[in-house]
Amino acid sequence: MTAATKLLDEMCHLTAQSLTPMDTSEHFKILKLLGEGSYGKVMLAVHRKRGTPMALKFFPRESTCLFSFLREYNLSLSFCTHPSLTRALGIAYSTPSHYVFAQQAGLFGDLYDVILPEVGMEEDSCQRVVSQLCGALSHLHSLGFVHRDVKPENVFLCDSTCRWVKLGDFGMVKARGTRVPEVWYSSPYCTPEAEIARGNSDSWKSMNDEEEEEEKKKKSRVWVSVEPSTDSWALGILTYAMLTGSHPWAETASDCHSYLKYQEWFERAKGPNDELDVWAEPQDESEAELGKKDHPPVAPQFACFTPLACSFFQSLLDPRPKFRGRPDDGLSFLGGDWVMEKERVRLEKERKKSSGKGAIKKLKEMEGRGER
């Protein structure tokens, strides 16, 4: 346990004693719904006396564990001091039906609103977002926490051009090294190391549905240590989504054709004699430096990117968690061109034709969210 995680536990203990009942409308004027997630809803509100806008996060009491609520609140309050992390505002209370805390509000929606399907967003904006997220994640990692839920809908916009964004939703955050069951889910954001939790479906063929379901559950209970490399993977997928408005593969699974193509490219880049072993340990410094290898023919879904961007992706999307780049390694790839000239011109034309509507639905469908 790091000093930060011990302190977080202590803060939760203290705030549990002081969580007071309060009537929302007495202190806040609710303006509109900012968004809804699987745990509750988030409203834009103005504090009646201070006049400042804030996001109020409502967690239904019947489905929320008080400790989880206090953890998210205290983490956001005391540890999210980086400008690109969403900080809580020191207000937490309960109503007969909800636990509530106030947080800085992103007033310009989230990243889903600006990623156009099949077109993405401007490369400059994308690099600005990546730069801020690298800083935000490095900050969390330096304190010993892993976000574990980096995705477009958890990046809130403080202006319309992504000069200031904030990573939010700390409901999945865990301390590095915590043992958790690794569960594969159908999404590109799921890591390759989670794929081993899928088990071998052939052995279930003779069982009935219930037995099969039970066996699947048991097989999927592979306990792993929470590591920052999970956030690096998600940052790589998120960057691809920002640049293209699509995902590099539908799900991170060895029977997914486009993921296979990526693996083949990755293996070729790594060297002809190396087997792609997800659990491999780095042998020496130079082996981890993929950028020094020649550039073999690129996987089709990465052909629109420059060698600089390809190295960025291969660093963050290394199938081997122990070799995967850290978010702050991503900073060294910023500044140069990421999208090839011809593709950039095409995307710019498409962007002019498109509108942002539909981006949210499309990307959510592609990500397969909700299957976790």
Ligand SMILES: Nc1ncnc2c1ncn2[C@@H]1O[C@H](COP(=O)(O)OP(=O)(O)OP(=O)(O)O)[C@@H](O)[C@H]1O
């Ligand atoms: N501080 C904020 N500022 C602006 N919008 C926000 C804020 N917090 C949440 N939202 C909006 O509300 C939505 C749901 O919030 P959030 O992701 O925190 O809830 P959740 O129940 O934890 O979601 P999930 O299902 O992803 O775990 C977000 O996608 C975002 O659009």
